[in-house]
Amino acid sequence: MKVLPVGEDALLVEVSSGDEAQALHAELLRRRAEGSLSAREIVPAARTVLLDGLDAPDRVAAELTAADLPAAPPPAGDVIEIPVRYDGPDLADVAAHWGVPEPEVARIHARTEFRVAFCGFAPGFGYLTGLPPRYDVPRRATPRTSVPAGSVALAGPYTGVYPRSSPGGWQLIGTTDAVLWDHARVPAALLSPGARVRFVPRAES
Template identity: 75%
Template sequence: MTLRSLPVGDHGLLVELGSGDEAEALHAELLRRAADGRLPAVREIVPAARTVLLDGLADPGGLAAELPGWEIAPLARGDGATVEVPVRYDGPDLAEVARLWGVTPEEAVRVHSGTEFRVAFCGFAPGFGYLTGLPERFAVPRRATPRTRVPVGSVALAGPYTGVYPRASPGGWQLIGTTDTVLWDAAREPAALLTPGTRVRFVPLDVIPLDGDPSAAEGPTAGEPTAGEGSRT
């Protein structure tokens, strides 16, 4: 694991990792250690695309010195609670996504709904989670021209990520479906339905039979987005 630790104020530490997978694995390990009481002073652990921020540390420098010696196992996709999100795969960009994947729209739905996702981190808007899980060959670019208004509940793809818009807003992601699931409710505890580490499965409202392994659908590797595209909406 490649990492670099940077101090943030008197009690914070920003850990930069070499990949999103490494950031997810470190975040999971930090949560385990915090739950076990091995990080007693930490107040907050915030993952991002390739970083993890810790706040409330009594000795950030001491933790920075320890981190390179930690044994951190690769993240097991089966860890964490699971949320099922019913989806109508009726998005205006579904056909384009299928074309980029080299499959039919029906096969694209099977691939997406047959994938177990995990919330890597949150951002952009309250309740918006960046979900990983699709194989790298299914990464798609953002739209060349963003929409001025994306409807609430839109299920979308950009780069390696899947996301669900918790409110109407401008956006440039590829829209493949819609859901009535409430992603953010200030009266709910927690307010965000999708929090880092949560597993997510998208369930088609129109049942599509799964013949074999959906992730085995073959198609050309979609182009990777330019730097930073996968973390913008």
């Protein structure tokens, strides 16, 4: 684990895997909840957790370096189910990358339990991990200027669902009616870091 200072009052804690980052994130949330850590933002990402708005970054850095941190994230709560129609325009390309027949993409994806590793890109956009590394896919060579809201998509090791229409370079494999972000709802985000997720296939209508 490496603790890098960021500006005057933030730390970037770097670990060696996504699992470790999720475990570290859960541990830091626990410390903040029990009152032993005061941070305005705790932002997990692929291999790091950012602590922003620290009162005493040097002290926190020393504590983190000295601490024994758990290597695996704790069990999360209930599984969030996202209904999906596997009807995306990039299914054939993804099947080719995976080396499987096209209908297998849906079967493999739907039997995987995902975890929200982190959020970013847009409010409510989660980077979900869970697929084995052999199913990593590249981004599209040319990004689409508009990806519809509710698109279920793959890039690298991640699955994501577009909360709203936006440009995007991910491989589209399906669509959902689930509302990923609604700022009038509490909580506004359907997916937050650490949550467990399953995609439940719906027949094409």
